[in-house]
Amino acid sequence: MNLSLALLKEKLVTLVKDDNIGVSGSLLHLPHPVFYAGGDCLDSHILYITMAEKLPSNLTFMPASALICIGDPPPNCYNDALDLLVITDATDIFELSNAIHEIYEIYGNWDLKLQRCLREKKSLQHLADISELIFGNGMFVMNGDFYMVAHSKMHALYDSPNLHLDESGRIPIEQVNLFKNDAIYNKIKNEKNVFIYPSEVLPFRTLCQNIFLNDTFLFRIIVPETVQPFNDSDSQILEYLSQQLVQDPDYLATFQRSKNSQLETLLQNIMLGNAYNQTAFQKALQQMGWSQTNLYCVVHIKPSSQDIYHTTTTYFCNVIMQDFRQTFAFSHNQSILVIINLDHLDGSRDDYFKKFNRMVKDGNFKVGYSNYSVGLTHLKEYFREAEIALELGTRNDPTKANHKFCDAVLPYMLNQITAELPGQLLISPILMRLQDYDLKNHSDYVHTLRVFLNNNHNAVQTAKDLFIHRATIVYRLERIKEIGHTDLKNKDELLHLDLSFELIQLATN
Structure with a gap:
């Protein structure tokens, strides 16, 4: 494996007295060094070792040549074409050579293990294990669902209370919500180069490299700044590692998201109106301990725009199924759909939904709940109930996060x-006659009728609400009957009047 002069400087820091390192000095382009054996020009991409007295004063340099010199070299060695390390005078050249070769051997052995890891398609955990000594701070791998799927074992960082990871490696909701709302994180989500993420969400800086397959994000390699400060070489080695990974798409393909579970596939088909195997569906429910006699509630969660951008829906599906027992959650059309078995909850339903709504609020979500139902025979319709609750509830009160279908039934019926x-073409003829009379005679019989209906036909309460005498309300009601051609007793006429007032209110809104 080729190394850079900047990396060698870091490893030989106790011996270095001076340097002159340019842009090429940070490139991993130098093979094992050779002793300078004379000549008037140093070749490109070759690392030479020598003592200062061996160098002629007329020595020239090809671009990107490199020299490690014991003692002060001639002034012409401080040249833009040459990357230079000056070693203390008392250093033995053979000891220096051995030290350099040991550095090359460490990185060469790591590279051999890396190539074998790729060739044999070993796990990301194996990749982290073989890389922990190369990155002095260790290494993590976080997948697209915000799970730490691999970590080096060199220290107890993985179990640190600052990270709050659970046993499966899941990052807590609080940190994911901070990630998705962080302006810096939004910028680096699709970054293709090595970058440093500041200690905004995690309790330390991290050196990161996103790994993509065909422009699809797979995972992020993370080096935490916990044991020692970052060196320039950390970025070089992390970039080299990512290049090796990207050049092996067959290896990366093994880490694409797994196919949906059988139940999720069945549910997707149900949502799309496709044919599905009902026997397989019943069997999948039975495997969860669910039956058609249980009571269920269906939930439609609308993620925030940040969740859609950061593709966190799968993460929150996992959160819901892990943190809320007796649920099944899956992604569909950029939403999260959830089935809750209400008969198998550990505690009370009130406590369950309080906790669920707290998760919704913390995630900046909007949610719609279906009516409760026995069995899942009409599952697609139950999902539609939850969706309608969310749509109409959000339209009527955009500031509210939780909406129930039972509260949206009447607005839905009016929309239908x-x-x-x-x-205006569906208004009751009784009401139309009263509207016409009020317009011509500057009366207020329509309002009187509305208050009367709202008070469940209670004339006394209507008189109080209108601030008029009881005899006056009796007179007005008689006039309403006369003008409207009604006795205000026919159930169909009264229902039509109620709906008419609702339609007027809907049009006004």
């Missing part, structure tokens, strides 16, 4: 009623 014809 006016799907073909506008509301």
